[in-house]
Each structure stands twice: as C-alpha cells, then as structure tokens.
Amino acid sequence: MQLHGRCSGDVLVAEGLVKKFKRGPMIGPVSLRIGPGSVYALIGPNGAGKTTTIRMILGIYRPDAGYVKICGVDPYTGRGAHGLAAYVPEETAVYPRLTGYEHLWFYAGLYTGDPGETKRIVERAAALSELGEALTRPVESYSKGMKRKLLLALALALNTPLLVLDEPTSGLDVYSAVRIRQLIRRAAEEGRAVLVTSHNMLEVERIADRVAFIAKGRIVDEGRPDELIQKYGARDLEEAFVKAVPRQRQGAGKG
Numbered sequence: 001m002q003l004h005g006r007c008s009g010d011v012l013v014a015e016g017l018v019k020k021f022k023r024g025p026m027i028g029p030v031s032l033r034i035g036p037g038s039v040y041a042l043i044g045p046n047g048a049g050k051t052t053t054i055r056m057i058l059g060i061y062r063p064d065a066g067y068v069k070i071c072g073v074d075p076y077t078g079r080g081a082h083g084l085a086a087y088v089p090e091e092t093a094v095y096p097r098l099t100g101y102e103h104l105w106f107y108a109g110l111y112t113g114d115p116g117e118t119k120r121i122v123e124r125a126a127a128l129s130e131l132g133e134a135l136t137r138p139v140e141s142y143s144k145g146m147k148r149k150l151l152l153a154l155a156l157a158l159n160t161p162l163l164v165l166d167e168p169t170s171g172l173d174v175y176s177a178v179r180i181r182q183l184i185r186r187a188a189e190e191g192r193a194v195l196v197t198s199h200n201m202l203e204v205e206r207i208a209d210r211v212a213f214i215a216k217g218r219i220v221d222e223g224r225p226d227e228l229i230q231k232y233g234a235r236d237l238e239e240a241f242v243k244a245v246p247r248q249r250q251g252a253g254k255g
C-alpha cells in the first residue's frame with residue numbers, strides 16, 4: 001500500500017477553532033495537530049464538543065475563529081480538499097433502498113472519477129466489511145452494527161491522508177470491534193493520520209498514539225496515553241481522565 005505522499009509535514013493542523021452556537025454553548029478554542037502514521041483520540045464527556053470539533057475540522061461547520069489545514073488545504077473553502085479526508089459520523093447515515101454494494105460504488109465513485117480506482121476501492125471495502133452475501137441486500141435489512149461496518153470498511157478502503165472516526169466501535173460486537181481496532185492501527189501504519197473519538201478508554205489506550213482530554217469545549221490536557229497515566233498518578237487512562245476532568249467540568253459551558 002502506497003504511503004500518503006500528498007502531505008509534507010502534519011496531515012491535520014487545527015489552530016484556535018471556535019464555534020459559538022446561537023442557542024448553545026461555545027466550543028473552543030481547540031488546537032490540535034496530527035502527523036502521518038498517528039492515531040489521535042479525543043476523549044470527553046457527552047456534550048464536551050468532540051463532534052463539533054470534528055465538524056469544524058472537516059469543513060461541515062465554519063469556525064467562528066481559528067483555521068484548519070488538511071495537507072495544507074483549508075477544507076471550508078474546499079479548493080483542493082476533495083479526497084483528503086474520509087469520515088464516519090457517530091450516527092450512521094445510509095440510503096435504505098440501496099444495497100451494500102451500491103453504497104460502496106456510489107461513495108467510491110464520488111471519491112475518485114477513475115473507474116479502475118473505484119473498482120479497487122469497492123473490492124477492498126467489500127472484503128474489509130466481512131459482510132459477504134449481505135452486500136447484495138438493501139441496507140434497510142441490515143442491523144445497526146452491519147450498517148456501521150459497511151461505512152467503516154469504506155472509509156478504511158479509501159486512500160485519504162486523514163481518516164476521522166466518531167466513536168468507531170460503538171454498537172459493534174466484540175469480534176468486530178477488535179478487528180476495527182486492528183484496521184485503524186493498520187491505517188496508521190500505512191501512513192494515514194487518524195482522528196477518533198471514543199468513550200471506551202481501554203480502546204483508546206490500545207490504539208492511540210496521542211490523546212486529548214476535552215471538557216466544556218476546551219482541551220484540558222494532551223499527551224501520549226502513558227504520559228497522561230503517569231502525570232495523574234493513575235493506574236490507567238480511565239483513572240487519569242477522571243482525575244483530569246472532574247465531574248462538574250463535564251459538558252460544554254455556555255458561551
């Protein structure tokens with residue numbers, strides 16, 4: 001597998017990102033960087049601002065302050081950003097009437113205009129999904145976990161420098177979760193930069209090279225899992241997180 005030579009230096013640079021919701025809290029400022037070959041985990045309580053941060057990074061929300069560069073390109077203005085990031089949101093959105101294969105062809109075709117490359121992505125995603133014959137059935141017949149596996153397999157099969165996975169293993173059975181974690185590590189070994197959110201601390205300890213604790217819309221601490229565990233005198237990352245983010249600092253604050 002070819003490394004992602006399209007980026008020199010960090011794949012993702014996010015600097016001082018702020019989002020102020022009209023009727024809601026202020027998220028940020030948030031800054032983070034992810035280099036090629038690295039898995040970066042955002043950990044935080046419900047409502048801390050993880051998904052909002054991801055949406056700003058991907059150009060879905062325009063930040064009120066700060067900037068994002070993916071391989072040097074601003075994803076909001078869009079010019080040259082196509083094909084730089086693959087994203088699996090927390091809520092799995094699929095077209096119910098399309099079969100699994102039709103989904104793969106549709107999204108792979110959006111990613112690349114090249115028919116040969118589209119076919120390679122579809123074949124790779126089909127194999128990674130392990131959905132077998134089910135890929136010929138409409139997605140409305142899939143379980144929640146099967147839909148998730150389909151979209152994860154597609155994102156893993158795309159050759160984007162940045163891979164963003166919002167709670168990737170949520171709702172997956174143990175075997176599938178173990179496999180997805182292996183595939184996330186493999187994606188990093190292939191040179192991709194991976195941004196994940198997770199509420200599963202054991203998972204984060206296993207897959208992440210760096211971790212950020214986020215609370216009330218801000219990054220409270222950041223480092224390698226072992227560094228954070230040591231810094232907080234904790235037995236594991238879960239304990240370090242609970243020490244770093246006391247309960248009253250959980251959700252995002254009002255702007």
Ligand SMILES: Nc1ncnc2c1ncn2[C@@H]1O[C@H](COP(=O)(O)OP(=O)(O)OP(=O)(O)O)[C@@H](O)[C@H]1O
Binds near residue numbers: 027044045090251252
């Ligand atoms: N479109 C919106 N309008 C107003 N407020 C919003 C909007 N989207 C998110 N928020 C608020 O911003 C805060 C952060 O939400 P966000 O979805 O980023 O949290 P999260 O860390 O991803 O949470 P979870 O772990 O529950 O998925 C919450 O208080 C949420 O209510």
